[in-house]
Amino acid sequence: MPATARREVLTDLIATPGHSALKAARETRGYSLEELSLTCGLSIQEIADIESGRDTDSSKLRRIAVALQLPEDAVIGAAAMAPPESRIA
Numbered sequence: 800m801p802a803t804a805r806r807e808v809l810t811d812l813i814a815t816p817g818h819s820a821l822k823a824a825r826e827t828r829g830y831s832l833e834e835l836s837l838t839c840g841l842s843i844q845e846i847a848d849i850e851s852g853r854d855t856d857s858s859k860l861r862r863i864a865v866a867l868q869l870p871e872d873a874v875i876g877a878a879a880m881a882p883p884e885s886r887i888a
Contacts, residue, residue, distance in 0.1 A: 820877035821863065822850040828867050839866035849878060 825835055825846075832843045839846075839862040848854035849863065855878045864874040 819850045819852065820880065821874065824867055824869060835866055839863050852878070855879065
């Protein structure tokens with residue numbers, strides 16, 4: 800985990816205007832897209848698609864949850880709550 804990381808778990812998954820809950824969690828934990836990509840083994844584009852709600856593959860969400868040390872259910876739930884317009888490809 801990056802040295803700038805904070806350890807809040809539940810508050811990490813609250814979306815803010817212009818940020819998805821997963822992006823907020825990643826940034827709170829101190830990860831750039833590149834760092835998370837290296838940590839969880841997903842491409843930067845895959846992570847960006849997940850953060851924007853365009854991809855909700857549960858196996859990818861689990862990998863992100865493990866990398867960010869967050870409960871899998873919370874990460875999967877946060878992805879499911881993405882605004883419907885962001886899920887349109």
